[in-house]
Amino acid sequence: MKTILVTGGTGFLGSNLCIRLIKEGNRVICVDNNYTGRLQNVAEIMNNPNFRFIEHDICEPLNVNDEKLDQIYNMACPASPPAYQGSYSIKTTKTCVLGAINMLELAKQHGATILQTSTSEVYGEPLVHPQVESYRGNVNPIGIRACYDEGKRCAESLFFDYHRHEGVDIKVIRIFNTYGPKMDPNDGRVVSNFICQALSGQDITIYGDGSQTRSFCYVDDLIEAMIRMMNSKKGFTGPVNTGNPGEFTIKELAEKVVAKIGGNSKIVYKALPKDDPSQRRPDITLAKHKLDWEPKIKLDEGLDKTIEYFKTQIDLFKKA
Ligand code: UDP
Numbered sequence: 062m063k064t065i066l067v068t069g070g071t072g073f074l075g076s077n078l079c080i081r082l083i084k085e086g087n088r089v090i091c092v093d094n095n096y097t098g099r100l101q102n103v104a105e106i107m108n109n110p111n112f113r114f115i116e117h118d119i120c121e122p123l124n125v126n127d128e129k130l131d132q133i134y135n136m137a138c139p140a141s142p143p144a145y146q147g148s149y150s151i152k153t154t155k156t157c158v159l160g161a162i163n164m165l166e167l168a169k170q171h172g173a174t175i176l177q178t179s180t181s182e183v184y185g186e187p188l189v190h191p192q193v194e195s196y197r198g199n200v201n202p203i204g205i206r207a208c209y210d211e212g213k214r215c216a217e218s219l220f221f222d223y224h225r226h227e228g229v230d231i232k233v234i235r236i237f238n239t240y241g242p243k244m245d246p247n248d249g250r251v252v253s254n255f256i257c258q259a260l261s262g263q264d265i266t267i268y269g270d271g272s273q274t275r276s277f278c279y280v281d282d283l284i285e286a287m288i289r290m291m292n293s294k295k296g297f298t299g300p301v302n303t304g305n306p307g308e309f310t311i312k313e314l315a316e317k318v319v320a321k322i323g324g325n326s327k328i329v330y331k332a333l334p335k336d337d338p339s340q341r342r343p344d345i346t347l348a349k350h351k352l353d354w355e356p357k358i359k360l361d362e363g364l365d366k367t368i369e370y371f372k373t374q375i376d377l378f379k380k381a
Contacts, residue, residue, distance in 0.1 A: 138153060
């Protein structure tokens with residue numbers, strides 16, 4: 062049994078990870094300020110004796126003196142563009158940067174391995190396609206996505222400096238678009254928006270002309286990659302791309318969702334937000350080679366599972 066701390070543990074990915082780690086017999090300490098996470102995401106493990114929830118904002122230092130930590134997954138951060146571009150923008154940079162420092166200090170104190178959930182956003186509007194880890198990206202440092210993109214880039218830099226200068230055992234993954242159960246119906250991301258709009262008979266909102274692409278990974282595949290990376294050979298730091306290389310236009314996604322759910326929803330077109338990347342697809346050669354990992358769940362299968370989940374959540378979806 063390992064003692065594992067997960068920041069952002071009540072969020073979409075964090076809660077899926079906590080549940081899997083508990084099922085595998087670990088002791089899990091879930092840390093979240095619940096700004097964008099939801100306690101209901103961990104309701105099924107809340108009373109498990111191996112699970113502990115600490116309400117805490119990682120912008121502040123965290124001491125864990127009563128338990129020895131083996132591993133830390135640093136996942137806390139608003140991750141949906143409407144969340145980090147709105148009132149949480151400055152908080153997003155602080156969470157990335159101060160949060161990384163505080164969690165790296167905690168890892169150093171405990172001699173724990175720490176995994177950073179970085180992002181495909183470090184590539185910005187990519188001029189290399191598909192994106193390989195050696196590509197340094199094309200980020201607008203003063204744009205509306207910069208709080209997240211530059212925050213995550215700075216966090217990567219902090220991780221590598223703590224590794225070089227403080228000997229901290231680090232692992233860095235770059236997560237591409239991921240979807241599945243426990244997404245917040247109101248967080249504004251494309252998969253949750255399209256499914257909830259179709260289920261509630263509203264128009265499906267495509268931003269721009271829908272020709273931009275994304276590559277969507279089902280959450281169970283992503284969690285598997287995270288755990289493999291955390292437990293990879295000592296000294297292997299990454300960064301490693303984790304995502305599904307199946308690439309779709311946003312229009313194709315909308316059409317798939319409409320075909321699956323039916324109903325009266327029409328597709329409507331709205332303005333494309335600034336700096337919205339036109340294409341994204343991970344090159345996962347490194348993950349295949351180092352982690353013996355590749356996604357197994359195709360978009361159609363994953364969407365079916367996600368639609369079933371959102372049917373149980375539809376009362377929570379804000380009507381436009
Ligand atoms: N998008 C859209 N309609 C929506 C929400 C998002 O067309 O209701 C587009 C968005 O402009 C972007 C893509 O879908 O091009 C993915 O957006 P998301 O917010 O899910 O994640 P991103 O990859 O931009 O971080």
